[in-house]
Amino acid sequence: MQVAQVMSSPVVTVTLDATLREAVRSMLERRVGSVVVLDTGPISIVTRSDALWGTYQDGGSLADIAVTDVMSRDLVMTTEQTSITTALDTMKQHEVKKLPVRDGMELVGIITMTDIAEHHPEVVHEVRNRISRKGDWSD
Template sequence: MTTARDIMTPGVDCAHVDDTIADAARKMAELDTGALPICGADDRLKGMLTDRDIVVKVLAAGLDPKETRVEQFQQGDKQTVTIGADDDVDELLATMTEHQVRRLPVIDGHRLVGIVSQADVARSLPKPEVGDLVAALSVDY
């Protein structure tokens, strides 16, 4: 059985709730990624911040990225979609498809241990499963 832990990218960096959006954007650029998990002081997952969030919800809204805090983008009562580290890849694929997410934080207990991206799936799983996921995530909005 292949699990999320088997295909995830481990050691994920977080944007912290007290960081500015400008700090988070710099971190995304340094890491060459389009999304960062948002972590609180307790290092628990509080949400996800994407490059699209920065463009649409900060820049296009006329907010100052040097003044706007990442905490404004934490999910609050709405739980961030995650997968357990030892959950089977079939559950992982179903979760990504159901929630239309290209990146899925991987947790072990309450601790963030990695992230599975669409690229991780493409590198790790057989072509038919990859094709099904890409097709499911490519729905017109």
């Protein structure tokens, strides 16, 4: 099975100049656990855990924190044609639970551990074994 059959689309995004408040609002309104940060294309991701960690470290208002202060530095992506097994291996290798999906340079979806678990409950145990939490703040 391929990523295209399991991924969620469209992806919830924010621009590079967004505040953490805008990112959190987008996540809450769309009931998702992350937003992809766009510049001329996808450049990063901000998760719920990033938002919590950033707020904790900064101690300030969400409106005063830039997404650039909390976003991941290296965006790991996959393609629609990638197999679910390869996507899981990529998640394990990079210690992430969400992979934006691209078609060329275009952002076309996102695949998460939740997507895989919902579509393939038989691999939930395998998924748990493949991905270790990076601490209490991973998401």
